[in-house]
Amino acid sequence: MSNAQLTLDLVGCFVFALSGGLAAVRARLDVFGVVVVATVTAIGGGALRDVLAGSTPPNALRHWPYLAVSAAAAGIVFLWHPHVSRLRRPIVVLDAAGLGVFTVTGTRVALDAGLGPSGAVALGILTGIGGGILRDVLLREIPLVFRRGEIYALASAAGAVVVVVGSRIGGTVGWQIGGAVLVFVVRILAARRHWSAPMPRLRDH
Amino acid sequence: MSNAQLTLDLVGCFVFALSGGLAAVRARLDVFGVVVVATVTAIGGGALRDVLAGSTPPNALRHWPYLAVSAAAAGIVFLWHPHVSRLRRPIVVLDAAGLGVFTVTGTRVALDAGLGPSGAVALGILTGIGGGILRDVLLREIPLVFRRGEIYALASAAGAVVVVVGSRIGGTVGWQIGGAVLVFVVRILAARRHWSAPMPRLRDH
Amino acid sequence: MSNAQLTLDLVGCFVFALSGGLAAVRARLDVFGVVVVATVTAIGGGALRDVLAGSTPPNALRHWPYLAVSAAAAGIVFLWHPHVSRLRRPIVVLDAAGLGVFTVTGTRVALDAGLGPSGAVALGILTGIGGGILRDVLLREIPLVFRRGEIYALASAAGAVVVVVGSRIGGTVGWQIGGAVLVFVVRILAARRHWSAPMPRLRDH
Numbered sequence: 001m002s003n004a005q006l007t008l009d010l011v012g013c014f015v016f017a018l019s020g021g022l023a024a025v026r027a028r029l030d031v032f033g034v035v036v037v038a039t040v041t042a043i044g045g046g047a048l049r050d051v052l053a054g055s056t057p058p059n060a061l062r063h064w065p066y067l068a069v070s071a072a073a074a075g076i077v078f079l080w081h082p083h084v085s086r087l088r089r090p091i092v093v094l095d096a097a098g099l100g101v102f103t104v105t106g107t108r109v110a111l112d113a114g115l116g117p118s119g120a121v122a123l124g125i126l127t128g129i130g131g132g133i134l135r136d137v138l139l140r141e142i143p144l145v146f147r148r149g150e151i152y153a154l155a156s157a158a159g160a161v162v163v164v165v166g167s168r169i170g171g172t173v174g175w176q177i178g179g180a181v182l183v184f185v186v187r188i189l190a191a192r193r194h195w196s197a198p199m200p201r202l203r204d205h
Numbered sequence: 206m207s208n209a210q211l212t213l214d215l216v217g218c219f220v221f222a223l224s225g226g227l228a229a230v231r232a233r234l235d236v237f238g239v240v241v242v243a244t245v246t247a248i249g250g251g252a253l254r255d256v257l258a259g260s261t262p263p264n265a266l267r268h269w270p271y272l273a274v275s276a277a278a279a280g281i282v283f284l285w286h287p288h289v290s291r292l293r294r295p296i297v298v299l300d301a302a303g304l305g306v307f308t309v310t311g312t313r314v315a316l317d318a319g320l321g322p323s324g325a326v327a328l329g330i331l332t333g334i335g336g337g338i339l340r341d342v343l344l345r346e347i348p349l350v351f352r353r354g355e356i357y358a359l360a361s362a363a364g365a366v367v368v369v370v371g372s373r374i375g376g377t378v379g380w381q382i383g384g385a386v387l388v389f390v391v392r393i394l395a396a397r398r399h400w401s402a403p404m405p406r407l408r409d410h
Numbered sequence: 411m412s413n414a415q416l417t418l419d420l421v422g423c424f425v426f427a428l429s430g431g432l433a434a435v436r437a438r439l440d441v442f443g444v445v446v447v448a449t450v451t452a453i454g455g456g457a458l459r460d461v462l463a464g465s466t467p468p469n470a471l472r473h474w475p476y477l478a479v480s481a482a483a484a485g486i487v488f489l490w491h492p493h494v495s496r497l498r499r500p501i502v503v504l505d506a507a508g509l510g511v512f513t514v515t516g517t518r519v520a521l522d523a524g525l526g527p528s529g530a531v532a533l534g535i536l537t538g539i540g541g542g543i544l545r546d547v548l549l550r551e552i553p554l555v556f557r558r559g560e561i562y563a564l565a566s567a568a569g570a571v572v573v574v575v576g577s578r579i580g581g582t583v584g585w586q587i588g589g590a591v592l593v594f595v596v597r598i599l600a601a602r603r604h605w606s607a608p609m610p611r612l613r614d615h
Binding site: 051052053054110113114115116117118119122123133137140141142143145146147148152153154196197198199200 | 229230232233234235236237238239241242244252256261262263266267269272273283286342343344345
């Protein structure tokens with residue numbers, strides 16, 4: 001992993017840990033609960049990716065900065081959560097960056113593990129959204145990403161497709177950067193303009 | 206995997222995806238939630254099996270028809286769920302077939318991974334019921350298979366025992382077919398005649 | 411694994427299965443639900459440890475006594491739960507012993523898999539508390555270990571740190587025993603004296 005990529009990966013972990021920690025504080029967990037939920041939100045998607053790709057122990061357990069960054073974010077939330085929760089706008093921006101980086105690394109790891117296009121896209125999306133799903137399951141919520149109808153996972157899907165197409169054509173790094181940027185742009189536009197995913201019609205129920 | 210077995214495996218995926226998709230529609234998820242919950246219900250049991258058996262990446266990520274069949278079922282449920290939810294009887298029948306096939310493949314994979322009888326039975330049952338458990342956890346329900354007192358998991362257990370006994374005696378394919386048929390028959394009879402598993406007595410509480 | 415260690419591991423499984431079974435009875439599950447929740451509580455932490463460490467199939471599926479002990483505990487709870495639930499004090503003591511043993515084996519497995527100090531401590535804690543977290547997720551509760559503010563996970567963390575420090579210094583078995591005893595003593599003292607972990611302050615919310 002290049003230094004630039006590791007840095008982005010850690011930025012993603014930090015922001016995801018902030019979101020996990022804030023949700024844990026709202027659910028009135030104790031300090032240990034805040035640290036665990038923040039950490040699982042931060043590294044859960046990548047851990048699922050590594051376990052499913054057969055690359056164990058997961059990257060986030062092998063390199064200490066992942067746990068350190070997650071714990072630091074948890075500590076910040078624990079001590080100053082009223083201030084952190086007011087930073088809604090920068091958190092959305094950084095979260096979109098994290099989603100882009102996680103999606104691209106997940107797709108790339110899946111391709112390296114020999115998966116085909118559909119498996120690689122599925123694992124890329126799971127890497128991007130898996131941490132948030134685990135957060136919501138631990139806090140006894142139906143995962144937000146399934147409910148709010150926002151364009152979040154679809155942004156991730158678009159980026160994963162770009163990485164897969166790029167790997168077929170032969171380029172790699174450029175397409176990966178493009179995929180991450182696409183996720184970021186789609187996600188930010190969707191959040192700004194309140195684009196939403198379709199819901200099932202329920203009239204016959 | 207033989208062609209007949211792959212076909213049955215995909216039929217199981219399709220029906221499990223229908224049940225997952227219907228539950229997701231009832232929980233008012235958006236289109237992405239319906240697709241993910243349907244897919245996890247369909248391939249979750251097999252993915253748990255492969256991860257626990259150390260056979261990664263999971264089969265369902267390595268072969269695209271699994272994801273394609275799950276996504277197709279999710280699309281059908283999303284568009285026509287009032288019609289699909291009326292097909293209660295054929296869904297129970299196909300679900301019983303899926304339970305039988307998943308139980309047998311799970312038990313066989315466990316034996317191939319070197320597990321003994323009790324481990325193989327446990328993994329066979331988990332393969333059969335794991336997708337439904339993940340579906341219920343994602344939708345914030347206590348898993349149906351633990352609650353409704355129906356003979357569902359016990360049907361799976363019976364089939365897993367048959368496969369293990371068969372592997373000890375030396376035959377394999379015939380015993381596997383027998384195991385799957387046993388699961389199917391026990392499950393259908395239990396559903397028709399409302400056989401139920403015992404509940405703990407609560408008088409002293 | 412030495413005989414003494416295996417014995418302690420099985421004692422831990424037995425007590426964790428009792429706690430899982432009691433929770434399942436309270437949630438009004440049927441006999442199958444009681445057996446599965448008890449078993450997952452007993453072997454779930456170790457299974458997570460083995461999957462994350464890349465040591466599959468998990469130990470508890472490879473050696474039948476783990477499943478046998480868990481099923482026996484589930485049966486005892488199913489038949490005599492009013493009596494079992496009255497044994498609060500011995501269960502707290504045995505549970506503290508189980509937490510100590512599971513923490514130490516988890517940390518040791520993590521070190522053997524090549525993880526560094528922070529990864530090993532994280533995996534040691536997860537081995538100790540993972541079964542209880544899975545129990546609560548299956549029963550649709552926010553994990554008790556995050557909520558009650560008791561010193562439970564912190565006891566586990568202290569023991570994991572001792573094992574890691576010991577492995578750095580060069581001794582192993584003595585430090586492992588010391589780590590398990592430390593978990594036990596801290597946990598018992600915390601339970602007796604109602605020591606609690608800090609909660610986030612919520613005045614600004």
